[in-house]
Amino acid sequence: MKRLLILTTALLILFALSFAAIYGGVALLDEYGIELGERAFDYDYVLKNGTIIDGTGGEIYQGDIALRKGKIRFIGIIEPPAHVQVIDATDLYILPGFVDLYSPADLDRAQGQDFEKLVQQGVTSVLAGFGELSSDHGISVLQRQGKNPWPVNRALVTGYKGLAEFLEPYDLFYDLDYGDALMEEHDFLYNSYQLAQNHGLVNYELQREVQKAMAAGAMGLYIDFDQAPGRKLTYDDVRILATILKEQDKVLILSMPLDPQDPVALLQRLIRLQEETEVTILLTPWDYLATAEESLVAVLTEILQEAQESQFIRMVFYPSATQGEGLRQPLQRAFARYPASMIEIVAVDGQNESNLIGKTLAEVAMERSSDVATTAQTLMARGSVQVVVRFFQPERYDRFIMSPYTFLTTHWDLSGRTDENPIFDYLHRQVGQGLVSWEEAAKKLSLEPASFLGLTDRGTIEVDQWADLTVIDPRLLSSYRNLPHQVQRDDILDMTDSTEATNLPSEDANQYPLRYLFVNGVLLYSEGQQVEQYPGRFLQRNR
Template identity: 20%
Template sequence: MTDTELVLANGRILDGCGNPWFWGDLAICNGRIKTVASAGTLKGVKVIDVDGRFVTPGFFDIHTHSDLSILVNRLAESAVHQGITTQVIGNCGMSPAPVNERYLDEIRHDWGRISTAPEVTWEWRSFAQYLEVLQSGGLAINLASLVGHGALRIAVMGYEERNPNSAEMRRMQGYLSKAIEAGAFGLSTGLVYPPGCFADTDEIIALCEVVAQYGGFYASHIRGERETILEAVAEAIRIGREAGVPVQISHNAPKYGAPYDATANLALVEEARRQGLDVTVDNDVHTDLGPTLMDALPQSILGRAVADIVSLLKDSNSRKSIRDEILRDSHPAFGPAGLLKHGRWDRITIYEAPRSRSVVGKTIEAIASDREEDPFDVYFDLIVEMGEKVSAIFDYIDEKNIRILLQHPAVMIASDGQVLAPHGFLNDPPPYCPCSYGEFPGVLERYVRDEPVLSLEEAIRKMTSFPAQRLGVMDRGVLRPGAWADIVIFDLDRIHDRATNLYPHTYPFQNYPHRFPEGIDHVFVNGIHVIENGEHSSSLPGKVLKHPLYRTSM
């Protein structure tokens, strides 16, 4: 047999499609898989003896927010170290393009601190220009993008809390068409965040009708994942039905305050699929989130400057109005806000408070007890004192629902994280984002090896071929001849997530600041060795993936 560039020999190969592993060799040539054969049969210019470790497709992370952080850390360190070779960005209604010069300040505000990083130049205006900026600087992993509904709205009407008029609707549809023609795979919404939460269902249907014309799909952070979760899932399904698009329901674990467990929302998905609607779900396995305290305030004020929000909280009448709006929840807020609504101050633990270090590691409940003050006032006072610099771990998901979702065949695994690194701008201060460092190793460690919920074969399917299938990217996420050589080699016995902190928390936190996982030994992206024996090679072989219709039209 003719020698090839590289052979991975004597591995336990999992093809990504749910089939049992088998002993085999795998040959790579020109960035693609050339051959998969019985162990010990292939020869190459270079041979890596896998020595019985598992060889799988690279992990395909369908829900991330690396749109800007990848510009800061093109090595994609936190992602590739956990075996991720492809990320989907543009989720939850947020994408950095298109940009209307008139509303540049608004979209930068939407992205928060990351928008101020020196590497985030905002030199682009169109979606095509943004994708070119991504590719031209080099990438360690592949990226596929959705266009965010929030970005479309901001480009046309800023943060205005109203329905678009007919001319504005046509402009949003025009921006959307150009984005998909540039390579976007579809549309995402974030219907608990401003400005997306101000849109009605008909607005989303009208935009998804454009997506349908291009064969794209609709991904949604639905309109409430707590008390209104069933109505919100039903709305997403209705949008798919009426617009004629496949639907991806994002991170769909019920959050604190939901009246039912995950079997109820999954029943709606099952019924839709019985009716012939292509509806699927993704979810991560972390029960917590680490936002700023400010992020859980009502959407009606989140578009304002930090100083303006602080001024409102200093005024007793405005403070009362904000508290009342949190309790009313008239625009269902994002998941962690449910802890405020239901008074679960024991599940909000401060981890970053630069001007008040004595509160770090304490819950809002404990701080309120120490100060003999109302927990709402303590929460608001911390924001007044430190603005957007005070952050907490919100433990807002019942782990039982994670297990229910993991076992359902229509649910794929995602991180809901972003590219991070343990140095530089992205680590100053260290963010609390365990999914960005340990999502996929954590699944393998906790839910496959130690407390089995999934077989290894099914877990790998949910991490690889299933999300690739959702995007219509059929030459990734599988180990077969002709597919791109995005590959992970890991030792299941040694896999260890060093980022997750299970509830209830102790302080100092066990895995914060986060560290890279153990047991992910080799990662190849488009046939290039990016992680070699656990170390980053500094290679940048990643590609900006584009919608299949874009590829066939070129």
């Protein structure tokens, strides 16, 4: 009897463990969109009669796309049963979801409302964390990604403040003449009040922190050569960090200085760095290219093109004429470099009034009957002020934008400037005027940035790829900027406190180019409404 009881107990435990294993295994398969067997016509969505631009560069074709468990399961002609949700895509273009490689969104503090502009531009995946995360903070954010989902997919870079944490102590021992970025060495003036020796800025502790952040899932390391932490690093310092990144198959992301002492020599040192370490390098938008003399820009363009042909150096650019006229930056930084008539306010915070947006600093000073210096100081004292610089050189930006070696990006938060949509501006100007084909545009917006990050299962419309899809009405690209009613920030609902949708005004919804947006097979945006909150996943390199 005792033996029977033991046997029965053992069988029950074995059954429980088997059930748990099967349940856990099925849940894991669902997480990765893997199916054990084909279930005919049992789809979550079918997009019917769409014009498919698959992102591979192949020919455009008509067809249906069936989605199930987050992935594309069928492409062709299908008549699904009545229970399957069907979206009529007649006269609509279906493209792979757009990938933004330069989003300054803070992974830890962003809320649902902050993604409204990304979603309305057809973006389904972003690379984020620029200038926001220290190494330790970055690791903690990585560990919380499953608990803090986003509407769109996200990957993380770390650095910047993390570098400052380790580099600032050296200022106690030395007066540093930072010079230009990536210099062979810095001039160290020894401070006799401190007992220290220079063993190089990139010490073992910093190397260890970078390795920890990469091992935790960060896509790469961000260094800003226009800020003090980045300007402290020598060529050898960056080479050490680049070697660590190469060993872990990660990306080195660099912001180039606004006013380099020798931009040609700087680019040449950058190319040498890549050749020596074989690290993959991404350059963020470099606004120096908008202000430099044309003859110098021609030289820099030639150097960049030769470097980018290697496939291991790429540059990100803003695609719209408006964004192209000046990159978003703090008022303090712009005021130190540009005339007040060139500085346009695009975002304010604190006690500053929202009606400042769209005005130049000179115009604000004139309205207040004050000089520009006093006006600038007053605005900065009252809160944060973000500006762009009016360069009025869109033809120069078009030259870079049309290059096959550049990626396109858009700022994730346009702060109420609802007439701005850089991605659709690009499609209207470049594709609509026949300068770039739809096939080329899809590759530039989707496949190429996804491949650069090693996201081999995204960026194209193919069977078994993740179903990140951007569905637009090409007929509306030329008219959406003239909508009589624009979304105001007060109309945007905080989705952290409400499950209601984020909407465009109903009278404008049918005139907006974006019709539908799918993220991991979930319908996130439908005809003017954001209908699902958080289908985004945390991304890591998978090649």
